[in-house]
Amino acid sequence: MTRPIYVALDTPDLAAAKAIAEKVRHHVGGVKLGLEFFVANGHHGVREIAALGLPIFLDLKLHDIPNTVAKAVQALRGLDPAILTVHASGGRAMMEDAKAAAPAGTKVVAVTVLTSLDGDDLAAIGVNGDPQAQVARLVALAREAGLDGIVCSGNEVAAAKRAWPGGLFVVPGVRPAGADAGDQKRMMTPAQARHAGASVLVIGRPITAAADPAEAARAIESTL
Numbered sequence: 001m002t003r004p005i006y007v008a009l010d011t012p013d014l015a016a017a018k019a020i021a022e023k024v025r026h027h028v029g030g031v032k033l034g035l036e037f038f039v040a041n042g043h044h045g046v047r048e049i050a051a052l053g054l055p056i057f058l059d060l061k062l063h064d065i066p067n068t069v070a071k072a073v074q075a076l077r078g079l080d081p082a083i084l085t086v087h088a089s090g091g092r093a094m095m096e097d098a099k100a101a102a103p104a105g106t107k108v109v110a111v112t113v114l115t116s117l118d119g120d121d122l123a124a125i126g127v128n129g130d131p132q133a134q135v136a137r138l139v140a141l142a143r144e145a146g147l148d149g150i151v152c153s154g155n156e157v158a159a160a161k162r163a164w165p166g167g168l169f170v171v172p173g174v175r176p177a178g179a180d181a182g183d184q185k186r187m188m189t190p191a192q193a194r195h196a197g198a199s200v201l202v203i204g205r206p207i208t209a210a211a212d213p214a215e216a217a218r219a220i221e222s223t224l
């Protein structure tokens with residue numbers, strides 16, 4: 001069985017990231033490394049974590065002009081992450097070029113609307129309509145651009161899956177009942193998000209900040 005939980009190791013500290021990955025490795029399907037980790041540790045750090053044997057999700061959320069994003073994806077060659085993110089709001093050409101530059105084995109997925117944003121935040125940056133409508137628009141664009149899937153919150157994943165059967169649906173903003181939301185605004189429990197259609201559940205602090213990360217990951221997995 002492919003395990004749906006990818007643990008987000010949001011730290012610049014390679015040793016700390018490795019220690020948590022080792023603790024949770026039997027309860028997760030992969031490891032997500034983001035900008036904070038990559039800026040601090042680069043290719044070397046990614047290779048060190050990959051050596052533990054879990055699939056790597058490189059969450060760089062690339063967003064620039066098409067040429068720059070394509071060159072950045074080319075510069076990742078050799079790391080061959082299982083999953084790589086770009087921002088859907090970078091536009092169709094940027095997504096097409098990112099996909100063309102990625103290795104065949106890398107799923108390129110588009111971040112639609114960050115789970116830390118709600119309708120008021122969208123209005124403040126000039127996006128009319130609620131998150132559901134904006135996600136739907138960007139799901140269609142990512143699909144047209146030939147990407148492999150999208151990132152959205154649990155609130156939008158069922159509709160996204162109906163619109164794109166066969167896509168890969170990555171869902172962060174996942175919190176067990178009663179857990180601290182932190183900076184997340186559009187959330188679901190792991191079980192709700194999975195049942196709504198999430199292929200991958202991205203979970204960071206509820207696991208990494210727990211006194212016993214392995215037990216936290218095991219407990220969350222048992223609810224799915």
Ligand SMILES: O=c1ccn([C@@H]2O[C@H](COP(=O)(O)O)[C@@H](O)[C@H]2O)c(=O)[nH]1
Binds near residue numbers: 034059202
């Ligand atoms: O819309 C998005 C896209 C990515 N993320 C990333 O997921 C994790 C969530 O961490 P938690 O500690 O579980 O909140 C983090 O690495 C984000 O960069 C997201 O939250 N929302």
